Each structure stands twice: as C-alpha cells, then as structure tokens.
Amino acid sequence: MARGHAGAFILAKCSPEASGQVSLVLSVDYSQHPLLKDRAAAVAAMGEVLRLVTPAGPVPLGQVAEGELSDADRPDPELPVGVEPGEAGRGHQMAVMQYRWEPGVPELRFSMPTGNPHDVLFWLGGTARVPGEEVGWRILIAGDETPPVRVPQPPAGLGVAGRGALAAGIVGGIGLAVWRRRSRRGGEVLG
Numbered sequence: 001m002a003r004g005h006a007g008a009f010i011l012a013k014c015s016p017e018a019s020g021q022v023s024l025v026l027s028v029d030y031s032q033h034p035l036l037k038d039r040a041a042a043v044a045a046m047g048e049v050l051r052l053v054t055p056a057g058p059v060p061l062g063q064v065a066e067g068e069l070s071d072a073d074r075p076d077p078e079l080p081v082g083v084e085p086g087e088a089g090r091g092h093q094m095a096v097m098q099y100r101w102e103p104g105v106p107e108l109r110f111s112m113p114t115g116n117p118h119d120v121l122f123w124l125g126g127t128a129r130v131p132g133e134e135v136g137w138r139i140l141i142a143g144d145e146t147p148p149v150r151v152p153q154p155p156a157g158l159g160v161a162g163r164g165a166l167a168a169g170i171v172g173g174i175g176l177a178v179w180r181r182r183s184r185r186g187g188e189v190l191g
Contacts (some may be wrong), residue, residue, distance in 0.1 A: 008034060009119050009139070010049050013076055014110070014146075015126030020154045022108065023126065024061065024099045026050070027076065031093035035117065042095040043069065045118050053109040053145065065101035072096050080123045080135040107148040116142045127152055 015023040026049065030042040047067075051058035061067065072094040112120065123137035128149065140146065 008032075009121040010046060011076065011079065012050060012110075012120050012122045012140075013078065013125045014108075014122070014128070014149055015124070016108075016128050016149060016151045017126050018152050018154070019102075020104070020152060021100060021102045022149075022151060024050070024110075025076070025096060026098075027072065027094050027096040029075065029092045029094045031091065039071075039093070039095050043097070046095065046097045048116060049112060049118055049120050050110045050122075050140075051113060053111050058111050058113070061099050064103075065099040067097045067099050070096045070098070078123075078125055078129070078135065080137040081121065103151055105151060106153055107150050109146050109148055110140075111145040112140045112142050114143045122146055124149065 009028075011025075011027045013023075013025045015025070017023070026046040028036055028042040028046060030036045030038055033042070036042045036045050047060070047062065051060055052064050073092050075092065075094065110122070120140040121137060122140050123135050125135075129135060138146070
C-alpha cells in the first residue's frame with residue numbers, strides 16, 4: 001500500500017450507487033494541511049476545487065447539488081493511501097462537504113480549474129469499488145480531469161409519478177368492483 005501525507009491534499013471520494021445516485025465527499029484536514037489553517041479556509045478551498053464536466057463546460061458542484069457540511073476527527077476509512085508514521089498519532093480536524101445527486105447520465109468527469117493552488121487526492125467508492133481489489137486513486141492538480149466515472153443506470157421503471165398512477169388505478173379498480181357488487185345486490189330480491 002502506498003503511503004502519503006494525506007493532510008497535504010483535499011480528499012475527494014466519488015461513490016456511484018446502484019440507484020443511479022452519486023455521492024461526492026470532499027474533506028480536508030486543516031490541522032495538518034500546509035496552506036489551510038482553519039475551518040473557514042478549508043470550506044472555501046473545497047468550494048474552489050472540483051467542477052463537474054458538462055457539455056456546456058465545467059460547472060461548480062454547488063450548482064449541481066447542495067453541499068452538506070460537517071466535521072470529522074479522522075479521515076475516511078476507505079482512504080486509499082496509508083498515513084505517514086509521524087501523522088498517525090496526531091489528532092485530526094476535518095471539514096467535510098458531501099454532495100448527492102442523480103446525474104441521469106452513464107458517466108461523469110470532474111476537472112480542476114486552471115490556476116487552482118490546491119491538490120486533490122481523488123478515488124472511487126460505492127459500486128465502483130471492487131471488494132478485495134486495491135482502490136485506484138490519483139492526484140489531481142490545476143487543469144487535470146478525472147477519467148470517466150461510470151454511473152449505474154437503474155432499470156427503466158415507473159418512477160414516482162408512474163407508481164402513484166399505478167396505485168391510484170389499483171385503488172380505483174377495487175372501488176369500482178365494490179360499487180358494482182353492491183349495486184348488483186341492491187337489485188336482488190332477498191327472500
């Protein structure tokens with residue numbers, strides 16, 4: 001397993017799920033990052049790094065989905081690089097931003113804006129991770145683009161509106177059957 005000083009990077013784990021949703025979790029350990037010394041700087045930097053590549057050009061993540069900000073005291077357990085021995089005993093102060101959305105496309109790419117001073121350690125989780133196999137990762141610097149990230153496409157189904165219409169049809173059918181049965185009984189002579 002490779003070792004690295006994870007504190008020197010903004011960490012980015014992209015997890016496509018079988019449902020067609022994608023989770024992108026950015027995190028940075030501002031207690032160990034050489035440039036980002038507090039939470040505010042870490043949060044600002046996470047907003048400046050990865051962009052979603054679209055046919056119209058790169059789009060900031062905040063335009064794709066609302067980010068959910070939280071804190072952590074340890075790196076992601078799926079981090080694909082080992083921790084430097086001198087870093088292992090230190091505490092961590094991490095800002096974490098998670099984006100979740102359903103892109104509706106079979107693959108995604110992310111890019112780093114030109115001139116961005118931060119480096120990103122990018123890796124895949126979710127359905128892209130094969131159990132028992134080493135996780136592929138890469139360091140992204142300004143101007144880099146990720147390889148395509150495959151997004152599973154859920155089987156074509158009814159969707160929420162279709163399921164609602166189906167349920168309404170079933171309930172309506174049952175109601176009609178009950179009404180017909182009662183109307184037939186009303187016409188019968190009971191003896």
